[in-house]
Amino acid sequence: xxxxxxxxxxxxxxxxxxxxxxxxxxxxxxxxxxxxxxxxxxxxxxxxxxxxxxxxxxxxxxxxxxxxxxxxxxxxxxxxxxxxxxxxxxxxxxxxxxxxxxxxxxxxxxxxxxxxxxxxxxxxxxxxxxxxxxxxxxxxxxxxxxxxxxxxxxxxxxxxxxxxxxxxxxxxxxxxxxxxxxxxxxxxxxxxxxxxxxxxxxxxxxxxxxxxxxxxxxxxxxxxxxxxxxxxxxxxxxxxxxxxxxxxxxxxxxxxxxxxxxxxxxxxxxxxxxxxxxxxxxxxxxx
Numbered sequence: 001x002x003x004x005x006x007x008x009x010x011x012x013x014x015x016x017x018x019x020x021x022x023x024x025x026x027x028x029x030x031x032x033x034x035x036x037x038x039x040x041x042x043x044x045x046x047x048x049x050x051x052x053x054x055x056x057x058x059x060x061x062x063x064x065x066x067x068x069x070x071x072x073x074x075x076x077x078x079x080x081x082x083x084x085x086x087x088x089x090x091x092x093x094x095x096x097x098x099x100x101x102x103x104x105x106x107x108x109x110x111x112x113x114x115x116x117x118x119x120x121x122x123x124x125x126x127x128x129x130x131x132x133x134x135x136x137x138x139x140x141x142x143x144x145x146x147x148x149x150x151x152x153x154x155x156x157x158x159x160x161x162x163x164x165x166x167x168x169x170x171x172x173x174x175x176x177x178x179x180x181x182x183x184x185x186x187x188x189x190x191x192x193x194x195x196x197x198x199x200x201x202x203x204x205x206x207x208x209x210x211x212x213x214x215x216x217x218x219x220x221x222x223x224x225x226x227x228x229x230x231x232x233x234x235x236x237x238x239x240x241x242x243x244x245x246x247x248x249x250x251x252x253x254x255x256x257x258x259x260x261x262x263x264x265x266x267x268x269x270x271x272x273x274x275x276x277x278x279x280x281x282x283x284x285x286x287x
Contacts, residue, residue, distance in 0.1 A: 123162070158182040
């Protein structure tokens with residue numbers, strides 16, 4: 001869908017923990033969408049790998065069964081829901097491109113149910129309890145921006161957020177809101193959670209909306225489980241929080257109003273795109 005971006009976009013983020021089975025997770029997220037719609041939300045983003053556990057905790061081939069095509073049954077179900085509710089949806093899934101070729105992906109669906117395309121996570125961690133290289137190939141579809149009923153949006157997934165280059169690519173490609181679904185646990189990331197999305201929003205004059213899992217998935221992993229800290233957040237183009245952070249312990253649907261006129265205002269105040277010097281950044285293209 002194309003057209004003018006609404007001046008105020010009401011955006012929703014969700015955070016929850018693994019229930020123990022895929023079907024109840026799908027039902028739970030459908031209800032999250034309906035709850036957000038009742039509060040007037042026009043766009044919603046779920047957490048990373050929303051319908052399963054965060055299976056990067058271990059390396060186990062049984063979790064390959066959670067993968068399905070980017071236009072598979074789960075996406076089709078939520079595309080139909082998007083059309084019913086008139087809501088843009090960002091659906092972070094485990095994508096099967098072909099047997100044995102899997103990606104950490106977010107599919108973007110417009111408010112009329114049209115599947116606009118997908119973003120594949122570029123930066124794949126491989127460290128204790130984040131064994132993602134076992135499950136995912138690195139993204140190979142660039143940094144697409146999708147023209148939706150709420151304006152141009154992009155996606156950047158979890159570990160991606162540590163790399164400022166991708167945020168800038170999305171901004172230069174026209175994104176005014178970037179959704180950042182996560183599965184993030186306490187430890188080294190806590191301070192980064194406070195500053196990274198805020199810095200990205202301010203450096204690029206755009207809104208950043210970051211969802212995170214919450215709670216302990218010991219129903220799947222027992223003593224190996226980690227405790228995700230929620231604290232989903234929305235940042236404005238000045239790097240300020242829009243409303244409070246989400247709960248650090250409880251399931252929640254956050255709904256926040258984004259004043260899209262701030263994008264133009266902040267980019268005019270801070271002419272970072274005018275003053276950047278890409279020809280001088282000679283080390284960036286080097287491996």
